[in-house]
Amino acid sequence: MPPRTMVANRHGTFSATALGAVRGEKKLFSGLDFRLPPGGALVLTGPNGSGKSSLLRLMAGFGRPVAGHLAWDGADVARDPEAHRLRLHYVGHQDGLKPALTVAETLRFWAALGGVRLADPAAALAPLGLAGLAGTPCRFLSSGQRRRLALSRLSVGAAPLWLLDEPAVGLDAAALGALSRLIRHHRGTGGSIVLSTHQGMELDGIETISLADFPWRRADDPAGLDW
Amino acid sequence: MSSFAAIIRRDLRLAFRQGGDGAMAVMFFVLAALLFPFGIGPEPEVLARVAAGIIWVTALLAALLALDRMFLTDWEDGTLELIRLSPLPLELAVLAKCFSHWLVTGLPVLAATPLVALMLRLDPAALPMLLLSLAIGTPVLSLFGSAGAALTLGARRGGVLVSLLVLPLEIPVLIFGVGAADAALNPEAGPAQLVILAALFAFALPLCPLAAAAALRQALE
Numbered sequence: 001m002p003p004r005t006m007v008a009n010r011h012g013t014f015s016a017t018a019l020g021a022v023r024g025e026k027k028l029f030s031g032l033d034f035r036l037p038p039g040g041a042l043v044l045t046g047p048n049g050s051g052k053s054s055l056l057r058l059m060a061g062f063g064r065p066v067a068g069h070l071a072w073d074g075a076d077v078a079r080d081p082e083a084h085r086l087r088l089h090y091v092g093h094q095d096g097l098k099p100a101l102t103v104a105e106t107l108r109f110w111a112a113l114g115g116v117r118l119a120d121p122a123a124a125l126a127p128l129g130l131a132g133l134a135g136t137p138c139r140f141l142s143s144g145q146r147r148r149l150a151l152s153r154l155s156v157g158a159a160p161l162w163l164l165d166e167p168a169v170g171l172d173a174a175a176l177g178a179l180s181r182l183i184r185h186h187r188g189t190g191g192s193i194v195l196s197t198h199q200g201m202e203l204d205g206i207e208t209i210s211l212a213d214f215p216w217r218r219a220d221d222p223a224g225l226d227w
Numbered sequence: 228m229s230s231f232a233a234i235i236r237r238d239l240r241l242a243f244r245q246g247g248d249g250a251m252a253v254m255f256f257v258l259a260a261l262l263f264p265f266g267i268g269p270e271p272e273v274l275a276r277v278a279a280g281i282i283w284v285t286a287l288l289a290a291l292l293a294l295d296r297m298f299l300t301d302w303e304d305g306t307l308e309l310i311r312l313s314p315l316p317l318e319l320a321v322l323a324k325c326f327s328h329w330l331v332t333g334l335p336v337l338a339a340t341p342l343v344a345l346m347l348r349l350d351p352a353a354l355p356m357l358l359l360s361l362a363i364g365t366p367v368l369s370l371f372g373s374a375g376a377a378l379t380l381g382a383r384r385g386g387v388l389v390s391l392l393v394l395p396l397e398i399p400v401l402i403f404g405v406g407a408a409d410a411a412l413n414p415e416a417g418p419a420q421l422v423i424l425a426a427l428f429a430f431a432l433p434l435c436p437l438a439a440a441a442a443l444r445q446a447l448e
Binding site: 060 | 229230232233234236237240241244245300303304305306308309310311312313314315316447448
């Protein structure tokens with residue numbers, strides 16, 4: 001297994017061509033194109049159920065698109081899923097915490113899973129203000145703290161592409177500021193980021209993809225419900 | 228290999244802290260085996276005749292107890308997504324989960340077997356062979372179980388479903404496991420049963436993780 005650092009700093013351009021996805025029998029989006037250069041930020045917008053999470057999951061490599069393809073520096077990511085997994089950090093809706101494990105143990109497990117040896121969990125916990133909670137079992141964390149722990153994964157092992165699904169949910173102003181700083185630093189070193197919603201975060205130079213304005217969506221489900 | 232070890236280490240740590248599944252499996256094994264002398268009578272000859280079978284059947288049922296939770300908790304809290312995204316191939320991650328499942332359920336059952344064998348009046352000459360057959364057979368139960376647990380992920384009443392799915396597959400393991408132990412008492416019998424059991428293990432070791440990983444990929448789409 002190649003150590004993470006070998007591929008860590010290979011920044012590249014993440015792009016999609018004519019991407020299409022379905023959920024169940026319903027069409028979510030089709031003909032979606034984007035191009036995300038190193039240092040870029042892409043924000044997905046659209047009402048609940050419009051497919052933001054599905055798009056992020058596709059980008060992370062859970063399942064394959066029904067149409068089109070995703071590419072890293074022009075090469076189809078489906079051809080080499082292992083390399084794609086190595087170059088991304090994905091923080092989804094679920095925090096992935098075990099009530100019986102402590103904060104430091106959880107982070108150390110995530111690091112080991114990614115092939116990173118974490119000598120000092122406190123250093124990785126510090127950016128999001130969790131350093132003082134290293135020895136606390138996760139069952140005692142508040143929902144905001146759980147979210148911050150999940151996001152602390154971003155500080156463990158460098159990856160050029162961050163995929164964040166509603167990272168701001170449950171975060172207070174201080175944590176939002178810390179997350180914005182993490183993202184700014186990541187982009188400053190050539191990393192790119194895709195996120196759904198950026199409420200309360202200070203990001204500049206973002207591009208937006210709206211998943212709201214597809215014709216079939218307005219026609220049969222104008223309220224954006226039941227998706 | 229550090230991610231492989233990390234999964235096992237974490238599973239063992241969780242098992243020790245929560246104390247649930249492992250302790251439950253071995254207690255179930257001892258108590259269920261203890262029911263048989265009450266049910267069929269305490270005559271030593273009768274018990275000795277069926278002891279190996281009782282031990283194997285209860286070991287098999289004990290391995291089923293926590294099977295539906297093999298991937299369920301990791302799936303529910305999102306850890307399975309992280310495992311899927313790690314550089315470790317999903318097949319090896321499944322193998323790590325099988326190994327920790329066996330360490331938590333199979334190994335304690337193996338350790339409790341001499342005690343249960345004593346209570347059931349098993350011929351002491353058959354005990355080493357019974358232990359050997361369990362040592363080869365219980366990992367096969369964990370391996371078959373991983374495929375069943377992965378396939379029933381997300382199904383309602385997955386616990387019952389996984390038993391229905393896995394039990395028929397485990398019948399050969401039972402037949403040759405008990406056969407190997409019984410053969411120990413017959414000086415003319417060769418090691419055929421044990422060899423077939425080992426073949427089942429060699430068959431399940433690569434194939435079950437492949438099947439389970441495919442099912443997990445499906446569940447995560």
